[in-house]
Amino acid sequence: MGDNGWRTMPAQISLDTINAVAQALKKLYNTQQRPFSVILHGGEPLLLGKNKLRNIVELLRDALPLDCPLGIQTNGILITEEILDFCYKTRTTISVSLDGPQQINDSSRIGHDGKGTFDRVIKGIETLKNHRESAFLYSGLLAVVDPTSNPSEVYNFFKTLCPPSINFLHRDGNHVNLPVGKSTLTSTEYGEWFAQLLDVYLADPEPLRIKFLDDLIKLVLSDKKIEREPDLAEHGVLIIDTDGSIAKNDTLKSSFDGADRFSEKWSVLTDDLNAVLCSKEFVEYHLSQQPSSLICRKCSELHTCAGGMALHRWHPENGYDNPSVYCADQKFLIKTVRDRLREIQSSL
Numbered sequence: 001m002g003d004n005g006w007r008t009m010p011a012q013i014s015l016d017t018i019n020a021v022a023q024a025l026k027k028l029y030n031t032q033q034r035p036f037s038v039i040l041h042g043g044e045p046l047l048l049g050k051n052k053l054r055n056i057v058e059l060l061r062d063a064l065p066l067d068c069p070l071g072i073q074t075n076g077i078l079i080t081e082e083i084l085d086f087c088y089k090t091r092t093t094i095s096v097s098l099d100g101p102q103q104i105n106d107s108s109r110i111g112h113d114g115k116g117t118f119d120r121v122i123k124g125i126e127t128l129k130n131h132r133e134s135a136f137l138y139s140g141l142l143a144v145v146d147p148t149s150n151p152s153e154v155y156n157f158f159k160t161l162c163p164p165s166i167n168f169l170h171r172d173g174n175h176v177n178l179p180v181g182k183s184t185l186t187s188t189e190y191g192e193w194f195a196q197l198l199d200v201y202l203a204d205p206e207p208l209r210i211k212f213l214d215d216l217i218k219l220v221l222s223d224k225k226i227e228r229e230p231d232l233a234e235h236g237v238l239i240i241d242t243d244g245s246i247a248k249n250d251t252l253k254s255s256f257d258g259a260d261r262f263s264e265k266w267s268v269l270t271d272d273l274n275a276v277l278c279s280k281e282f283v284e285y286h287l288s289q290q291p292s293s294l295i296c297r298k299c300s301e302l303h304t305c306a307g308g309m310a311l312h313r314w315h316p317e318n319g320y321d322n323p324s325v326y327c328a329d330q331k332f333l334i335k336t337v338r339d340r341l342r343e344i345q346s347s348l
Contacts, residue, residue: 003253005241005260012048013242018056020268021240026063028273035067046078054086061090071095071139075109076124077117084131093139096125098161100154104146125161140165140209147181147189151197158208165209168194172254173325174314182325191329195336202340219304220337236277236286244269246276248285255314292321299323305330 013021025038038060046053060070072087076096087094098121099105106116128138141163143154158166170190173179181189194213201207237249239260246266252259262285266276276282291297291307299305307313308324315322324330 003257003259005253005258010242012052013056013244015052015055017242017244017269018059020244022059022063024268024273025060025068028277029064029068031274035065035069037069037071038064039071039073041073044075044078045072046074046083050080050083050086053083057087057090057092061092066091069093073097073142074124075117075121076128077111077120079124079127081127081131084128084133084137088131088133088137091136094128094137095139095142096121096128097142097144098122098125099143099146100149101157104149104154107146108144122161129162138164140167142167142169144169144171145190145193147193149193151193152200155197155200155204155208159204163208165211167211168197170309170312170326172251172311174255174312175322175325176314176316177254178325179312182329185325186328188329188332190326191332191336194329194333198333198336198340202344216304216334216337217341220334220341236282238273238276240268243267246271246273249289249310251309251311254311256316259314288320291323293323295323301331301334304334 070092073095102118105118109117111117145168171179239247239250244267248260250260262281289310296307310320312324313320313322
């Protein structure tokens with residue numbers, strides 16, 4: 001969506017840089033005395049090769065205690081027994097990106113050879129599932145929604161893979177560039193897709209764990225009347241790029257070129273992470289994740305939807321001071337969840 005930051009970045013992170021990352025994270029943990037998660041993603045982390053990847057996860061684990069989870073988000077193609085062995089040794093979990101059955105996945109996930117990646121991803125998932133320590137290693141699947149697909153078909157396919165959990169992601173988009181498959185701001189293609197998925201999920205006596213639906217159901221069931229402004233988006237996110245530079249949540253890249261960049265050119269090679277987190281600019285960025293639009297602040301569903309992700313609120317005229325482009329979808333889905341829960345309650 002217009003981001004060109006990758007053009008100036010090294011294709012791979014160097015060991016010198018990852019050593020600086022490990023030491024910076026160790027110092028941060030010792031300073032704040034609170035655990036945080038570290039996720040390797042990209043790109044494709046396994047393209048580092050087994051030896052370099054092993055060095056990286058060993059450096060990170062040596063620097064951080066076990067209450068700081070380490071994880072790898074991968075397309076799964078390059079998973080091997082050897083990689084899984086040292087991931088288990090360093091207590092590093094694996095999550096695999098797969099969008100659905102072959103025709104859905106291969107419509108957008110294409111290898112450099114121009115061919116779909118489905119068969120190779122499935123082979124990697126099978127290697128992961130069959131590993132003797134898969135119960136720890138296999139953290140789940142991550143799928144990007146195709147609103148033109150059949151939710152029942154997608155759900156039943158994923159059940160055959162027996163993942164411990166699955167999370168579905170909305171596609172990137174904003175008020176200028178609507179997400180693929182969404183016709184207007186008031187249309188509900190994604191809300192209807194998730195509503196159909198919800199019905200399949202609720203009808204299954206042994207359902208998959210679907211984080212997005214589970215969280216939404218819990219929020220609807222709590223249905224608290226909050227007298228104060230809710231504490232939304234309380235998780236701080238920093239990205240460390242392959243050159244060691246420190247950036248904002250990389251989902252913001254879809255807003256405009258450079259949207260994920262701080263004005264200060266911080267780097268783990270020269271700057272203290274705690275100083276970055278305490279800076280005025282980081283605080284402003286952190287607060288920008290909370291919904292600022294008056295429409296959202298007055299909405300009765302704010303406690304349930306939290307205003308959506310910042311990248312979905314972008315408009316060049318007023319930044320992130322807008323409802324999410326998925327506002328109509330969220331309202332449709334939340335209403336459906338409430339209706340289904342009432343139906344279940346009345347049948348008891």
